[in-house]
Amino acid sequence: MSVFRNQWLCFPLTQALFSRLLPRTYASVLSTTRLCPVWCHSVPRSTCSPGCHFLAQCAQVTVEVGLGSVGVRPDLLYHRLRLPIFITCPMLINISIVKVVAYFRERLISEKTLSRNAVRQLCDNKTVIAFTYKQNGLLVGCKYRTMEKRFWQGKGTDKILYGIDDISHASEIIIVEGEIDKLSLEEAGFQNCVSVPVGAPRKVSSKDLPPIEKDTAYQYLWNCKEYLDKAVRIILATDNDPPGQALAEELARRLGRERCWRVLWPKKDEFSFFKDANEVLKHMGADALKKIVENAEPYTNDN
The missing domain is CATH 3.40.1360.10 (Dna Topoisomerase Vi A Subunit; Chain: A, domain 2)
Incomplete structure (x- = not known):
């Protein structure tokens, strides 16, 4: 873990180096606060700035996602740093947009059920629904659905049952x-x-x-x-x-x-x-x- 304590990992040159050696993500740990800014190089700079997104506590390996807090599997963070994009960037928020709420209401799905299953929506495209996949209480993947019934999964999503x-x-x-x-x-x-x-x-x-x-x-x-x-x-x-x-x-x-x-x-x-x-x-x-x-x-x- 000591390698992640070096701030030089946030510099452009080392970003480019580690982007090639470690697929999609890398994390650096601030030694003074023991918090880990997670950077994702595969998202446009306009929506993802190095070291400026989620603060993941090293001990609990917890990542703040939008308005909620979810656990992230430690091996996704530290085993070759295979952290999926949807976790590394602040893209998920609680269901709030009228169109999305109405979508579930028409299907008689209550807010209580949505909350228990941690159903979210994308913050940059609020009509996209995000079904979070968890195992042992930890976030291991996400599947997205548009109002037009187009589906895709986040990169790095584990192949498991929802x-x-x-x-x-x-x-x-x-x-x-x-x-x-x-x-x-x-x-x-x-x-x-x-x-x-x-x-x-x-x-x-x-x-x-x-x-x-x-x-x-x-x-x-x-x-x-x-x-x-x-x-x-x-x-x-x-x-x-x-x-x-x-x-x-x-x-x-x-x-x-x-x-x-x-x-x-x-x-x-x-x-x-x-x-x-x-x-x-x-x-x-x-x-x-x-x-x-x-x-x-x-x-x-x-x-």
């Missing part, structure tokens, strides 16, 4: 296809729920399952294996469309069909079915959503 801490001691868990569906199930009384971090496949693979180290599309499952292994009952509540059905099958193949159950979304009208948890919440309410999940059926290829 809401993984909520199933750390659960013997029964629910897996959904999106962060908003996870929030929707919380409105129905289910906190033992996680979401996959990426979209569903177009169809089920016809190939045998690859070795774990080569199963890159579902690496988020293997990274959470210790959590999933504790579950004796896994309820799959993916979207009611071909990709959602394909995702359910791919999950069941890896998790074991014998412990998987499937939520069957009800009819919306004479010609169609509800697509996902949030759609049911919006049109039928939290109590109805709860009953539908509780009535999940054992998983078979037919459902």
Whole structure:
């Protein structure tokens, strides 16, 4: 840690040097205050000045993000300094913009649920929603969503399930296809729920399952294996469309069909079915959503 106590790391010449040797970030520790200004060279200078952003306490490794305080995994700060951009720059603030608040209100997601799950918005583009990914209470990644439903993940984001801490001691868990569906199930009384971090496949693979180290599309499952292994009952509540059905099958193949159950979304009208948890919440309410999940059926290829 002594190398980080030198102020010369803040000079342009050493910035350029360490930018090449250490990917994306570096930190310097002020010996007098024991506080660490974190600098991110990959953000334009107009929005990121060296040494002028977050003060990370060395002992607790805490970073102030917007209006809230979140823990940051020590290895992200100090193991080759792989600190993601969204942590190194003051980009996240609490949900406050009317348009974003209205977006969640229309979907019957309460501010209490948003707060518990640390849902934020970008400060420089306040119509972009930020879903913070945490593990053991520490921030390990972030996924962004625009009002136009465009998604991307912050650089350095760990491949894990969204809401993984909520199933750390659960013997029964629910897996959904999106962060908003996870929030929707919380409105129905289910906190033992996680979401996959990426979209569903177009169809089920016809190939045998690859070795774990080569199963890159579902690496988020293997990274959470210790959590999933504790579950004796896994309820799959993916979207009611071909990709959602394909995702359910791919999950069941890896998790074991014998412990998987499937939520069957009800009819919306004479010609169609509800697509996902949030759609049911919006049109039928939290109590109805709860009953539908509780009535999940054992998983078979037919459902």
